Amino acid sequence: NAGVTQTPKFQVLKTGQSMTLQCAQDMNHEYMSWYRQDPGMGLRLIHYSVGAGITDQGEVPNGYNVSRSTTEDFPLRLLSAAPSQTSVYFCASSTRAGGIAYEQYFGPGTRLTVT
Amino acid sequence: AQTVTQSQPEMSVQEAETVTLSCTYDTSESDYYLFWYKQPPSRQMILVIRQEAYKQQNATENRFSVNFQKAAKSFSLKISDSQLGDAAMYFCAYRTLYNFGNEKLTFGTGTRLTIIP
Numbered sequence: 001n002a003g004v005t006q007t008p009k010f011q012v013l014k015t016g017q018s019m020t021l022q023c024a025q026d027m028n029h030e031y032m033s034w035y036r037q038d039p040g041m042g043l044r045l046i047h048y049s050v051g052a053g054i055t056d057q058g059e060v061p062n063g064y065n066v067s068r069s070t071t072e073d074f075p076l077r078l079l080s081a082a083p084s085q086t087s088v089y090f091c092a093s094s095t096r097a098g099g100i101a102y103e104q105y106f107g108p109g110t111r112l113t114v115t
Numbered sequence: 116a117q118t119v120t121q122s123q124p125e126m127s128v129q130e131a132e133t134v135t136l137s138c139t140y141d142t143s144e145s146d147y148y149l150f151w152y153k154q155p156p157s158r159q160m161i162l163v164i165r166q167e168a169y170k171q172q173n174a175t176e177n178r179f180s181v182n183f184q185k186a187a188k189s190f191s192l193k194i195s196d197s198q199l200g201d202a203a204m205y206f207c208a209y210r211t212l213y214n215f216g217n218e219k220l221t222f223g224t225g226t227r228l229t230i231i232p
Contacts, residue, residue, distance in 0.1 A: 035220075042222035042225055043160075043206070043222045045219050048218065050218075090160060094218055103150060106152075106159065106160035108157075108159050109158045
């Protein structure tokens, strides 16, 4: 299994540009989420999904869009990039198979810089 | 809402010695999960250890163990026989047990651990 993969690893955008961060997992996990990591603030939840076709907002959803058309993929869209969105973005997935909540598996992260 | 506090932004320890990283949390729930994640310079988030709140016994994973004090809402991580590869940022995280769909992890702000050779 590749686990959770993210592309790209690094990205530089200009203010106002849009882009999509890709996330895929091959573990058949029903739950996927996006976090951003900023210095001194830990990781904060942006959006999450409990299955294909179902998404919801986390703590810091403004400026981001998500969709979940398949179990495997959960892309994060930046609609109009702003310098405040400069951050490291992590995708994670987990399962509750058998009713037990297992740990979240994280992708390697995408470092995004908005100038 | 749950909060997680790591009061030690930085810690250092001599190689082969033992170090303890602190974490406290605030919740009104009685059942939940607690985690310690390690983030080395590669940025990858790696699960170190997990504790279910309904379990009395403290979790251990090789050189890593926790001191879980439910009444005090404290969840510290002890690293024994510290190795150079343990140098990383360590995050404490909280997750609710119930409510499928509420899988959110609430993270602390992290503790940067330096290992002195």
